[in-house]
Amino acid sequence: MARYQDSLDEFIGISLRMERIVNSLRLQDNGQAVSMWRPPTDVSETDDAVIILVEIAGMDPDQIQVEFDAKVLRISGTRMNLQRRATAHCLEVQYGDFASEVYLAGQYDLDALDAKYQDGFLTITLPKLKIEPRRIAAQIKKVTAPAAH
Numbered sequence: 001m002a003r004y005q006d007s008l009d010e011f012i013g014i015s016l017r018m019e020r021i022v023n024s025l026r027l028q029d030n031g032q033a034v035s036m037w038r039p040p041t042d043v044s045e046t047d048d049a050v051i052i053l054v055e056i057a058g059m060d061p062d063q064i065q066v067e068f069d070a071k072v073l074r075i076s077g078t079r080m081n082l083q084r085r086a087t088a089h090c091l092e093v094q095y096g097d098f099a100s101e102v103y104l105a106g107q108y109d110l111d112a113l114d115a116k117y118q119d120g121f122l123t124i125t126l127p128k129l130k131i132e133p134r135r136i137a138a139q140i141k142k143v144t145a146p147a148a149h
Contacts, residue, residue: 037094041075043102049127050108054100057120064122066115073102075122107131 042053054075056064064077081095107129114125 035096037096037098038100039075039094039098041100041102049125050104050106052102052122052124052126054122054124055120056098056122059117059120059122061117061122064117066113066124068104068108068110068113068126071104073104073124073126075100075102075124 040055044051044053052073052075056075056077056079059077059079064075067074067076076097076099078097079095104126109127109129112127116123
C-alpha cells in the first residue's frame, strides 16, 4: 500500500509541475503571457475541518478574495509585478490575476471560517458542521390479513 501511495504522490507532483509548465508556455495572440494563473494549492482534512493552503507570496492580504458558493471555495486576486527588468534571463514567477477553486463536498460552518496570510501562504480553515444523529420514533402499524370466507 505504501508503494502505491508513493507512486500516486509522485504522479500528482509530476502532474502539477506539468500544469505549471503548460500554463507558463501558453501564449495569447499578442504574445503576452496568459492573464490568469493558478497558485499551488494543497487541501487536507482533519476530523474537524478542511484546511486549504495556497502559496501566493508577495501579496497584500487585503487584495485576496475568498468566496464560498455552491460547494466551491474560490481564492482569487491579482499579484502585481512592481519590478522593472531591462533584460530577463529567467521568468518563472507568475503575475497578474490568479484563481484557485476547490470543490468541497460536505457541510461547513461558514461563520467560523478562518483565513490567515503569513510568509507568502494563505491558510484557510473551514470547520465541519457537527451534525448530531437524531432518533426518530417510528410508529409501526400491524397489518392484519383479511378474514377468510
